[in-house]
Amino acid sequence: MRLPFFPVPAEGETVFSVVGRCAERLGIANHELMSILIGQRYVKTLFSPLPGYLAKIALAMPNGHPWQDISLLIKHHTALPYFTYFHPSDKRQLTFKMLSKAESPRPIIVGMGLTMYRTPPSPKSPRFCLKCINEQIVNYGFAYFLVAHQLPGVSVCWKHDQVLCDGCNNCGRYPLPGKKLTMPGQCLCNSFQPTAVSTHYVTAGAKWLARNSAYLLDSRPPGDAPIDKLRNGVILSGFGKGSLVEYPRLASAIEAQLGLKVLSSINYSVSENGKPSAWLRRYFSHAKTGRKLSTIAGLLILAAAFESIQDFENNITITRNTADSTSVPSEIAPPEKWKLNLQNTLNNYGFRISSCAAALNTTTWKIAATARDQNIHIPLSSHATQRIGIKRLAQIIRQLENGIQKKQIMNDHKVSEWSLLLIELSYPNLSIVRKKKTSDILLQRHRKVITDLLVEIPDATRSDVLKRFPGIYDYMIKKDKAWFQSMIAKTRGQQPDRREPRLDWQDIDYKLSKAITESAKLLLSSDIKLKRITVTTLLSEHGELQRYTTQPARFPMTTEVLNEFVETKEQYLLRKVSWGIKQLIAADLEISINSLRRMCGIPARKLDPYIDEIRSLIYRFGGQVAKRSKLEE
Numbered sequence: 275m276r277l278p279f280f281p282v283p284a285e286g287e288t289v290f291s292v293v294g295r296c297a298e299r300l301g302i303a304n305h306e307l308m309s310i311l312i313g314q315r316y317v318k319t320l321f322s323p324l325p326g327y328l329a330k331i332a333l334a335m336p337n338g339h340p341w342q343d344i345s346l347l348i349k350h351h352t353a354l355p356y357f358t359y360f361h362p363s364d365k366r367q368l369t370f371k372m373l374s375k376a377e378s379p380r381p382i383i384v385g386m387g388l389t390m391y392r393t394p395p396s397p398k399s400p401r402f403c404l405k406c407i408n409e410q411i412v413n414y415g416f417a418y419f420l421v422a423h424q425l426p427g428v429s430v431c432w433k434h435d436q437v438l439c440d441g442c443n444n445c446g447r448y449p450l451p452g453k454k455l456t457m458p459g460q461c462l463c464n465s466f467q468p469t470a471v472s473t474h475y476v477t478a479g480a481k482w483l484a485r486n487s488a489y490l491l492d493s494r495p496p497g498d499a500p501i502d503k504l505r506n507g508v509i510l511s512g513f514g515k516g517s518l519v520e521y522p523r524l525a526s527a528i529e530a531q532l533g534l535k536v537l538s539s540i541n542y543s544v545s546e547n548g549k550p551s552a553w554l555r556r557y558f559s560h561a562k563t564g565r566k567l568s569t570i571a572g573l574l575i576l577a578a579a580f581e582s583i584q585d586f587e588n589n590i591t592i593t594r595n596t597a598d599s600t601s602v603p604s605e606i607a608p609p610e611k612w613k614l615n616l617q618n619t620l621n622n623y624g625f626r627i628s629s630c631a632a633a634l635n636t637t638t639w640k641i642a643a644t645a646r647d648q649n650i651h652i653p654l655s656s657h658a659t660q661r662i663g664i665k666r667l668a669q670i671i672r673q674l675e676n677g678i679q680k681k682q683i684m685n686d687h688k689v690s691e692w693s694l695l696l697i698e699l700s701y702p703n704l705s706i707v708r709k710k711k712t713s714d715i716l717l718q719r720h721r722k723v724i725t726d727l728l729v730e731i732p733d734a735t736r737s738d739v740l741k742r743f744p745g746i747y748d749y750m751i752k753k754d755k756a757w758f759q760s761m762i763a764k765t766r767g768q769q770p771d772r773r774e775p776r777l778d779w780q781d782i783d784y785k786l787s788k789a790i791t792e793s794a795k796l797l798l799s800s801d802i803k804l805k806r807i808t809v810t811t812l813l814s815e816h817g818e819l820q821r822y823t824t825q826p827a828r829f830p831m832t833t834e835v836l837n838e839f840v841e842t843k844e845q846y847l848l849r850k851v852s853w854g855i856k857q858l859i860a861a862d863l864e865i866s867i868n869s870l871r872r873m874c875g876i877p878a879r880k881l882d883p884y885i886d887e888i889r890s891l892i893y894r895f896g897g898q899v900a901k902r903s904k905l906e907e
C-alpha cells in the first residue's frame with residue numbers, strides 16, 4: 275500500500291527519523307504506521323545499525339518520492355557506506371544488494387562483524403546536536419536525526435564540535451517509554467532539558483573522529499582495495515620497516531593523534547601491557563585473510579598516516595616527523611651511504627626490494643625511488659607481471675611513455691603508485707623517455723599560450739607576456755628563447771627578431787643527424803615499446819620537420835641517418851613482436867598467437883603472414899610455444 279503523505283527525507287536523515295515524522299504528521303501510533311509500512315509492528319528494526327525492510331518501505335512510497343530508489347535510500351540515509359568503506363569493492367556492492375533485499379538486517383549485521391565492534395555500532399539512544407536541530411527548525415520547520423550522529427565512537431557533532439545529546443533530563447534517554455519514535459528536542463514533560471551522551475570528550479581527537487566518520491558517509495572509497503592503500507600509506511608515512519608495519523610506532527602515532535582518553539572511552543586503546551593491542555596488530559592480516567574489517571579500527575589507523583579521509587582519497591601521505599623523532603633513536607637512522615652502493619646491494623639480494631630494504635633498514639619505497647633516480651634496472655617479477663596482466667602492462671607502459679599523468683594512469687588501470695614505480699624500474703629507459711615527453715608537452719603548451727596571445731593582441735610585447743604570464747615568460751627565456759624572441763617584439767612598434775639569421779647549414783645538419791641517431795637508438799633500445807620510427811617522429815621530436823621537408827638538400831647527413839633508422843611497416847611489426855616475445859618469456863608464460871596478439875596489441879590476422887618469422891624469433895629468444903598453438907611446428 276502506498277502512503278501518499280510520506281515525508282521527503284532531509285539530507286542525511288535517518289530512516290527512523292523520517293518514519294517518526296510521518297507518524298507525527300499522520301497523528302497515528304507508531305506501531306500502526308509500522309504495520310502499514312513494513313507489515314510488522316516492531317519499530318526496533320529501524321534502530322539497528324542498519325535498517326531492514328527497505329524494499330517494503332520503497333514499495334510504500336508515493337510516486338516521485340526519492341526512496342522509490344532503494345539504492346539512493348541506502349546511500350544517503352543509512353550508515354552502510356560507512357560500514358563498508360574499507361571493504362573490497364565487489365564485497366561492498368554485494369552488501370548493498372543484500373541490504374536492499376533483506377527483511378531482517380540481522381544476518382547482514384552479523385556477517386559484517388558489526389556485533390564484534392569493540393564499541394557499539396550504533397547508540398542505544400538516538401543522538402542529536404542542539405545546534406543542528408536549531409538550524410533544522412529554522413531551515414525546514416522541523417527537527418530530525420542525522421545518520422552522521424549515530425556512527426560508532428562519535429559523541430560530538432562533526433559540524434558544530436559540540437557534545438551530542440540523547441534525551442531529556444526529566445524524561446530520560448531516547449527512546450522514551452511508550453514513545454519509540456520521539457523526534458529530537460521533544461519529550462513528555464513540556465520543559466525539555468537536553469541530556470548529553472554519557473561518555474564524551476570534546477577533544478581534538480574526538481572532533482577528528484566525528485568529522486572523518488561523517489565524511490565516510492558520502493565519499494567514494496579509493497580503488498578496489500582501500501585496505502591495501504591504507505597499508506601502503508602507513509608504510510610510506512614511516513611506520514614500516516621494509517614492507518612490515520612497525521606496530522609500536524604506529525600505536526604511539528594513533529595515540530598522539532586521537533588522545534588516550536578518546537581511545538579508551540571507545541574501547542580501542544592502542545596498547546595493552548606496554549604492547550600494541552591485538553586489534554591493531556591483527557588488522558591488516560585479518561584484511562588479507564578476508565576476515566571482518568571494522569571501519570572504526572581502519573579509521574584510527576588512518577589517523578596516524580593521513581591528515582584526513584580526504585587526504586587518504588587524494589593519495590597524500592603525510593610523514594609525521596614527530597613520531598619519527600620521538601621513537602627512533604638517531605644512532606640507528608639509516609646512513610645515506612647505502613645509496614652509493616645500491617646497485618651492488620640489489621645484486622646481492624637478487625633484486626628483491628623488500629629484502630634489500632630490510633637489510634638497509636629503510637623503506638621499500640625509498641629503495642625503489644633511489645633505484646629509479648640512479649637508473650638501476652630491476653626486472654618485474656613474474657608474479658607482478660601476472661598480477662597486473664600483460665595487456666594492462668602494455669597499455670600502462672604506452673601511457674607512461676606518452677607522458678600521461680600518473681594519477682590518471684592509476685585511475686584508468688586501477689593500479690597503485692607502487693606498481694607504477696615497479697614498472698618504471700623494469701624498463702630502464704622508460705623514465706628518460708617519459709621525462710623527454712613531458713617536457714615536450716610542456717613546451718608545446720607554453721608555445722600555444724604565446725600564439726594564442728598573438729591572435730588576441732597581434733602586437734603584444736615581451737613585457738606584456740611578463741605581466742600576464744610571468745611563469746611562462748621565465749620558462750621561455752630559459753628554455754625556448756630563440757623561438758620566443760622570434761615571435762614577440764621587445765617593444766611595441768618594433769618587429770620581433772623574425773629576420774632569418776645567417777645560418778651555418780652544415781653545422782645544423784651535423785647536429786641534427788647526431789640528435790636523431792640518439793633518439794632512434796633510444797627508441798630501439800631493448801625493452802621499450804614505442805610507435806613506429808618514421809621520418810616524422812624523428813624530425814618532429816627535434817622540431818625540424820618543416821625545415822627538413824622544405825629544403826632537404828641542406829641536410830645530407832640527416833638524410834643518411836634517416837635512411838638507416840626509419841622502419842617499414844613490416845620491420846616495425848617484427849620489432850613489436852620481438853618485444854612481446856621477450857615480455858612473455860620474462861613473465862614465464864607460454865607463447866601463442868593469442869597471447870602475443872594481446873601483448874603487442876596487433877590483430878591476429880596481421881600476425882598470420884609472419885608465422886615463420888615469429889617462430890624463429892621465439893626459437894632465438896628461447897621461448898616456450900603453447901600446446902596446440904599455430905606456432906607449433
Ligand SMILES: [Zn+2]
Binds near residue numbers: 403
Ligand atoms: Zn551540530
Ligand SMILES: [Zn+2]
Binds near residue numbers: 442443444467
Ligand atoms: Zn522532558
